[in-house]
Ligand SMILES: Nc1ncnc2c1ncn2[C@@H]1O[C@H](COP(=O)(O)OP(=O)(O)OP(=O)(O)O)[C@@H](O)[C@H]1O
């Protein structure tokens with residue numbers, strides 16, 4: 203057995219990595235829950251957001267945490283426009299088509315990034331990137347602590363929007379009862395686009411939280427979205443709370459299996475657990491039993 | 493003065509199948525009118541076309557003197573034409589109160605609190621269950637909620653598609669009395685029903701839809717006494 207001196211920091215670090223996973227999963231599950239599609243462009247959009255944050259630092263000298271303030275609304279608008287003017291119209295109301303359109307979008311975005319920036323891997327240097335905070339026996343990297351706090355704040359903000367605003371209520375209504383929503387005067391195409399925009403805005407925030415400690419290249423987003431996808435399935439497709447708890451849980455699993463199996467095998471734990479959950483609880487940990 | 497709702501030569505269908513094959517219908521201000529017909533004759537198709545969910549292939553629909561034939565459902569709601577659909581279509585994952593709030597999403601938003609109180613006054617059962625999820629309401633309560641959600645938009649014309657479906661006889665009677673009182677408040681009502689006898693007691697005029705056309709129309713009394721109707725619908 204490992205002592206608590208090693209275990210507690212591993213759990214805490216896991217929670218902090220998991221928070222960013224959760225944020226990416228939140229966007230994915232939100233779009234799934236309302237539009238009933240898996241957004242295959244999620245990874246490419248995350249990569250695009252990471253590039254945006256990278257160049258905001260490179261060209262404008264903006265700290266990623268500052269850049270997030272501008273990039274979040276920009277990516278909300280980008281997601282809104284993509285759904286409203288490309289994905290929605292191209293889909294002609296067929297879910298199968300939406301799938302193909304988002305897949306096509308992913309290919310286009312990735313190749314555009316590859317063409318523009320080549321396959322080079324880039325990082326930025328920030329003075330505080332290696333600072334740590336001491337919590338009991340644990341040393342926690344400052345960027346991770348910031349990421350954790352920001353994700354919790356975003357989750358609370360999202361919850362408040364869903365609960366208390368007309369748009370939030372309309373999003374939840376459209377998710378379950380489209381015709382009833384239309385007949386109440388809710389513009390479903392607009393609500394779909396807002397939802398896609400919110401999901402994409404989550405990616406902009408996630409990108410800005412990742413950049414201080416992570417690199418960016420034209421496929422950087424994909425690894426995260428693969429994990430986010432397992433989180434969405436674990437948490438129950440479309441469940442926002444499930445994505446949040448699932449994300450934190452997966453972060454801890456990754457950190458623990460890194461501890462036991464070695465750093466490079468950390469992610470194996472995630473996928474082993476994923477398969478086990480699917481075998482014994484196919485609707486996810488928090489999903490309704492079917 | 494033009495009619496509140498005026499439909500002329502309306503044709504609609506799904507793909508190549510035509511369901512409505514040329515119908516004319518009017519509803520006057522504060523009038524209560526029924527469209528009656530048996531299963532699958534196109535009653536709900538008519539409602540869906542009026543509220544903009546389905547597109548008419550021919551014909552025109554005018555509301556308050558303006559054409560709404562190619563308006564979106566949201567625009568039509570904004571004008572005060574509210575359709576309470578067949579099967580209630582309430583939001584099961586939202587509370588009763590949130591369902592009502594969304595009734596005023598497009599219209600009468602400023603008067604939402606007052607209208608909510610009015611709906612709770614009309615349907616005390618909804619007031620008792622205001623924080624309960626709508627999906628856990630009984631069928632009758634869900635029908636009340638669907639109508640309540642419609643009333644939240646301060647309708648000029650309320651279309652009710654088979655509101656009595658699945659309700660006990662006692663509840664149907666209560667519901668019809670309620671529809672009468674809604675109409676007495678000056679709201680025009682287009683009642684779509686299979687419940688011929690009770691509907692004819694309630695409305696001023698009625699249309700009988702069969703196979704995509706109106707085969708009979710006139711005052712409730714004329715229709716009630718029509719020998720053809722007795723044969724086809726009442727089996728007498
Ligand atoms: N979405 C659809 N696609 C294809 N056909 C449809 C669709 N909706 C309805 N129909 C067909 O149109 C016809 C009329 O249906 P509609 O729902 O208007 O009937 P109705 O008069 O409301 O019947 P009911 O009293 O049973 O509700 C039916 O034959 C039905 O099968």
Ligand SMILES: [Mg+2]
Pocket residue numbers: 535536537578653654
């Ligand atoms: Mg019907």
